[in-house]
Amino acid sequence: MKIGLYGYEGAGASTLFNALTGLKVATGYGGEKEKIHIGTVKVPDPRIDILTDLYKPKKTVFAELVFSDFPARSKDAVKGKALSNVSEAKAVDILALVIKSFSDEFTEKEVNAASELESLLTEMILVDLEQIEKYLERQAKVAKKDPLIISTLERMVPHLSDGLSLRTFELTIEETVAMRGFSFLSIKKAIAAINVNEGDTGNELPANLAQVAEKHGVKPFLLSAAIEEEISTMPPEDQEMFLQDLGLSEPLSARFIRAAYELSDLISFFTVGPDEVRSWPIGRxxxxxxxxxxxxxxxxxxxxxxxxxxxxxxxxxxxxxxxxxxxxxxxxxxxxxxxxxxxxxxxxxxx
Ligand SMILES: Nc1nc2c(ncn2[C@@H]2O[C@H](COP(=O)(O)OP(=O)(O)OP(=O)(O)O)[C@@H](O)[C@H]2O)c(=O)[nH]1
Ligand SMILES: [Mg+2]
Missing domain, CATH: 3.10.20.30 (Beta-grasp domain)
Structure with a gap:
């Protein structure tokens, strides 16, 4: 499964990427603007450790998640420039929208995480809307077309024009099948990774953020990327102590992966034997x-x-x-x- 980290400049996407993958890509406001960083993470599962003890296989294979850290998006670009890396973003299974909700020296005024999330989601809605409008324009000139595709897309236009994501758009089974060729962004499963100040991860989600997340059908997830990045580089004994201080039981990668599995409704089955013990992720x-x-x-x-x-x-x-x-x-x-x-x-x- 692929998860793409996408956010505005300085929201902490690269810091979160490091915390999740243990890699060390450059962080800092206005980081690299071109490259997409890729990192693979083993999905921790204590059952696999125990099965390995039982079967003593030559090889143990955990399920893996692939994280991509997309170049951060400049907020100025919102005023017209198209969303970048759209085709790569379409290729992921889950979008993790990294939203700045901590304060630092670059924070101009108050951080407004709710409006940042709304703005990022709206950009994605506009990408979908444009794709549909172009498609319908082209189809208007063609004699032979699929009426179900056309009617479904036409039904989607007012929904998107109202600033609503396709995640909240109801499709029949037939329509869902008809839409398979279109990989819309606003229909893709998404986690809103709300990057808060250290110590605020146990707080309740602010009502305005909860409202935006609910409106667009995205799953909110509070985290503090900077401290988690630091913790991820510590030896396991120290990790436990620091996490406890923050009121957390597990490192970020384990918590985040669980959220991604829940969102995608994934389960694991296993294969065992003298050669290999292995975990396989599949849909419930x-x-x-x-x-x-x-x-x-x-x-x-x-x-x-x-x-x-x-x-x-x-x-x-x-x-x-x-x-x-x-x-x-x-x-x-x-x-x-x-x-x-x-x-x-x-x-x-x-x-
Ligand atoms: N206080 C605090 N600072 C953070 C947190 N997360 C990231 N930062 C800092 O914010 C700055 C930007 O973080 P990055 O992870 O580089 O942000 P980005 O979203 O990748 O943005 P670009 O650098 O533009 O790609 C860095 O100086 C980080 O150390 C956090 O949870 N708390
Ligand atoms: Mg970055």
Missing amino acids: NTSAKRAAGAIHSDLEKGFIRAEVFHYDDIIAVKGVEAELKKLGKLRLEGKEYPVKDGDILNIRFNV
Whole structure:
């Protein structure tokens, strides 16, 4: 899964990127304007550590998230210049909109996080609106067109013109399918990463921010990037102490990844064996056949059955799979079986 960090100059996107990835890209107001930084993070899961202890595999593979730190957007650019890196932003699964809500020497007046968030979201709405209008203009000159696509886009125009994101636009299943070719920004899952002063992360979200987040269907997430960046570079013992002082139980990367999994409604299933213990992220209720496809397309094509047991059960019998069989906890499931979080799968297939 890909997560893109996007924000106005000096909001703390690069600092947050460093805190999440452990990398060290340059920070400071008005940082690099060209390059997109990419960083990969293992998704922590204590169950994988325990399964590794049980199976002692040659290799352990955690799920990974890929973070991109987009060049910050100058606030002056809002007055007309098009949003930058649009195609790259469209390619991510989740947008993390980094919003400045801390004060420093560059803070002109009061920081106004709610209006900053609204403004960034509005820019994305305008990108979508322009894309739709151009498309409809072109289609007007074509004889053969898809009436469902046209009617759906035409219905979207007044919604977007009212300054509303497509996240809050209702689509039928057929319309959703018809819209697949358009990767709109304002429909993309988004986290509003509200970068507050150190010590304010436990505060309640201010009402005006909550209102903007709700209006646009984005998930608010309070954090303090600078202190988290510092903590992320400490040895684990020290990390724990500093986090406790801030009233937090885990480092930012773990909290943030959990929020991203929740937002995308992702679960993990595992594969285990002497060669490899591995975690696989999939959408909740994914069928066993499609889950097999996450491992390899051959496993989906030639799917016969899935041998399934659950993490909790194998732990209860201390890793003795024969014991699971006796207890009836080792099942054979067909292709439609909805895979559960913590399921351990062994795919039987034939190609
Ligand atoms: N006090 C405080 N300062 C922060 C925080 N997060 C970032 N900063 C500072 O704000 C400045 C800008 O941070 P960056 O992370 O570079 O911001 P950016 O969004 O990447 O913006 P560009 O530099 O324009 O790319 C740096 O001097 C950071 O140290 C924070 O949580 N608290
Ligand atoms: Mg930056």
